[in-house]
Amino acid sequence: MKAVIINTSTDSELVSADVVELSNEFNTFAQKTAESILAMGLTVAKAKRLSASDFETFCKLIRYESDSSAIRKLEQIGKRYDALHRHVDKLPSAWTTIYRLCTLDDSAIDASAASGALNPTIKGSDLIALCGAAKSSRGAKNAKSTTARAPADSAVPNGTDMVVRFTxxxxxxxxxxxxxxxxxxxxxxxxxxxxxxxxxxxxxxxxxxxxx
Incomplete structure (x- = not known):
């Protein structure tokens, strides 16, 4: 494993070269744009796959607490990188706002971008409403699915081909x-x-x- 000596104001530390490379990559993307925020999130998600000690060192080098909400949210953004990056030109520049989009599934993000509801100037309150509407839509679809017809070869107690309901x-x-x-x-x-x-x-x- 490649290692690098890191000099700090108080001590020198021998760390994995992968940790140094990822921390440098993170700091390179540390500018407030949607694309760099996605890249920062993806970098955190990659670093999370390192050993626990290496991840701690990574967070130390980028000056974040490993258990902070910022790291947790950036990791979630990184996990949704592909779905979000498809619409990078429509994303707001605030990473906390982008994080809210992680509560939506891919199809909801695509639909919001296509309709224009998702745009770079979207306000936090509007995004909260957008996420709430998407959740309500999913709930309605789930409720509708409960009335779906049962498979032909399934035995339904009431002798009909509809899903059983109880009152x-x-x-x-x-x-x-x-x-x-x-x-x-x-x-x-x-x-x-x-x-x-x-x-x-x-x-x-x-x-x-x-x-x-």
């Missing part, structure tokens, strides 16, 4: 109890609202007195 009923006693709970919750909400109004009035009175 439950609530007796009169439970309904009465639920209504009481709902009433109590409405009363609590009303008391909280009234308390907030009183606090505002009292605060205003105190401020007027202090001003006088």
């Amino acid at each position: 439950t009923t609530i007796d009169e006693t439970q309904i009465v109890t639920l209504r009481r709970v709902c009433k109590l919750l409405r009363e609590v909400d009303a008391e909280i609202a009234l308390s907030n109004k009183l606090d505002a009035v009292l605060n205003q009175a105190v401020e007027m007195k202090e001003a006088a």
Whole structure:
């Protein structure tokens, strides 16, 4: 294994040449552009495959804590490098914003880029909404899939070719109890609202007195 002596202000250290090469590669890409952010993430993902001690040294050389959220997020960006790099010209330049895209699957990223929803000037709030919409879409598709027809050779208990569904009923006693709970919750909400109004009035009175 190739090794390199690293000189620091306090000590000299013999480390793997791979660690030095990757740390230099990371620092080369350390400029705030979407392409370099993806490259930095990919570099971290590569370094993560080194031994634990080498990875610690790598993080030390790039001046990050190995267990920091920054390293964790960059690693996730690196794992999604291919899906993100296809649309590098449409990615924002903030790496924390790019990280949010990692919650989307490849098809959602492709669709967002194609529709123009994903663009370099997208705001964090808009991206959060975009990710939420994608998750809702996946949930709707999953819910729809539960009504899919069962395979022809499968035995369905109710004798139909549809997936079995189960329902439950609530007796009169439970309904009465639920209504009481709902009433109590409405009363609590009303008391909280009234308390907030009183606090505002009292605060205003105190401020007027202090001003006088």
